[in-house]
Amino acid sequence: MTSLLPDRGTDRDAGPRACAGDGRSTASLGHDLRHRRPLILVAAIAGSVAAAATLVVCLAVGVTGWFLTDAGTHGAPRDGLRTGALAWLMAHGSGVRVDGVLVTAIPLGITAACAWAIWRTASRLGDSISGHGPDADGIADGQRDWTVPAASMIFIAAYLATAVFAGTLAGTPATAPDLGHVAMWSIALSGAFGIPAIAIGSGRAAVWSSWAPAGVISTLTVCRYVLTTWAWACAAFFVGALLLDFDTALNLLSQLGTDAAGTSLLLLVSALLIPNAMSFSGAYLLGPGFTVGVGTLVSPAQVTVGALPLFPLLAALPDPGPTPGWTLWLVAVPPAVAALGVARALRRRPTLRYDEGALFGCAGGMIAGVGFAVLAAVAGGRVGPGRMSDVGPLVGPVLVHAITAFGIGGLIGGLAITWWQRRATIRACEPPTETVEDTL
Template sequence: MTSLQSSSARSTSRTASRGRTDAALRQDLATSRPLVPTASIGGALAAGGPLLVCMAVAVVGWFLTNAGEEGSPSGALRVGAHSWLAAHGSTLAVEGIRLTAIPLGLTLLCAWATWRVGRRVGESVSGHGPDAARIADGERDWTVPIAAGLFTTGYAVVGVVACALASTAASSPNPARVVLWSILIGGLAGLPAIALGSGRASIWLPVIPDAVRDVALVSWRILRTWFAISLFALFAAFVVDFSTAANVVSQLHADAGAIALMALATAAVLPNAMLFSSSYVLGPGFTVGTGTTVSTSLVVLGPLPMFPLLAALPDQGPTPWWTGWLMVIPVIVAAVIAGRVQRDRPVLAWDRAAIRGCAGGITAGVVLAMLTAFAGGAVGPGRMSDVGPYTFDVLLHAITSFGIGGVAGALLVCWWQRDGGDWLTSRLGAVRGRLPRIPFRR
């Protein structure tokens, strides 16, 4: 009986050991795929996925608008490829008119696809290079930089091929700008995704000083909140003049297919419109054509294209008295965000709290100005070749408003944490002591 039990136990042990070995083998195979082909093909897939989506949408739109009576499928595919190239900074020629505006909505779609594919690539190559213990001992790990470089190269190759296939004598896309934007997307979305998917980010992030991480947190929360406010302002302005947008659609005599394509075009430029709204609330405003301006102090407009989203523009002429107070919003936003970070990560030193709030606000302002620089461009002939926010003025207003608000919010909460709460409690106690006592009767 004892021999049977021991034989059964040994068999169970061998089975469990073999099961663990099989699981470990599958894990090794899944995380140790060949580095060069995995990263290169991953970059090509990250670029090719949104490219195929744009081409498919263009073909569907071609069938919806004229049921295939005009043009050809190859022309529709070329239009889709040009929309993808425009999202990567390549200029586009339409009937001899050079368009330079970048549809940032499509750019965000490409960055999102790059992030998702980059995570999978990072997981697939995470078994390469030294482990965490060897990295902690000082051994260099080049897995993520090499994978990110190959990933970006594969992405850029797809962009160059798309330029070659979609190029015509009239359009002539710019391969250099496409390569540059491919490097930007690969560096800003692909590299962090690969580092996160491979587990290297969890090793590197703790090395970053706490002060730097806190500044980045303040900046990120300010930008996130500010984008939400700008989008809400755009939505509110559009809803107020929704009848104008409906009138534009009715004058175009658009059918259901054309309206669907117009909705997709609106979604493609929605981040651009949000940055226009951001510039307006900040104070500098923007231009919608040569000789025009839209700001909280003055609105001067001219003839505009029949595009429904333009219904969100304010009426021409003097602005209401309350629009000038909109410039207080960024100061309040920065103060609230910096105060909340100070509350969650208490720093009782005045200088450190002030530096964290100010540096976070200034960083948010610089990033906002950099994004605003890509919001405008030429969208048509003549006067419509000058459309966009006033980027330099946005930079000055943003770093001033966010910086002052960040300092004020951080110092106010720091004062409360040091002795403000005790002071307020003592003052309330003194006031309560001077109040007359009212007898309570049952």
């Protein structure tokens, strides 16, 4: 962003930083060069690095797990590398076959790490190319600026090429990863997180946002705060449910009979699935619930489950059978969380009009409901044969309940925080009341 602003600094040194032939100091020239690196080259490298960063970590973990499981007595290191690569591909939407059984569940923990790597790398890319194209004044005057679109297209293409290349090398007829899904997820993931990061890093987002209506910015801010507040609520609910049945989780681990290395790998896999568990918790709190197998349902009103695999995170499931009466009151949590998120957002972008507070809160909450439903849609999938081919939130009902609950909660929260801000403003503007002692 700073590269779009005119340099008002002056060079007072007469030494090595003396002005160059055009009147600029060497420090200023160096600053310009750092922000005018070759766009095509830097964007291609950034896209490849964003993909390779998490891929290399998965490969390292795969080799480490292969060695720890049997001390390297079976197979070869390439088996561990292939396992790590397949886990990375699964995080990009690729189903794989394990012993002939298709597994389509996405480890959202790895996906979140990939999104973070994309954001960080794309932000640095944006800063590196921020000197390209017109400056802030030129953009304001209507000059065409293709810096962000061009860099984004090259960044996405490089990320996609790396993902397809990894899938081609790691895939075998037995595992059969779906490169079509990998390509679609790579484009969606690198575009959703890469384009905004490039725009922010290059300073264009600050210029463009100044043209956007204030209502749009406030609504998107509300949506972000509602989603983050909801994520913390889902995480707290899941951790609480797991701690209540922590003895069951330890019992499951003991029944598996794994050694220290196997237990460590199992805990790592469980940690990578925590975002999936949070999505399941959110679906439960909203009311529709989720399935853990064909013909099962886990919701505040009904818990019907059958035989389950020995997996520690499943200890957080409620006991099957009739549910306690208080669980039905859990459906009040989503509106309350949405109201809290709206209050947090509008404290940063205050408004004194009730209609604006209600509109921003309701619209932002409804958009957040759609966002959570999208996350719930990718949190489930096939995790095994037979009845375990249907595991995940009930997406359709979750969408309806999320839009309704977050919309109502956002409306209430918007009106409440607007009333509070109006009250505080009126109190601040009131003149101090004189008492008899003050007059005397």
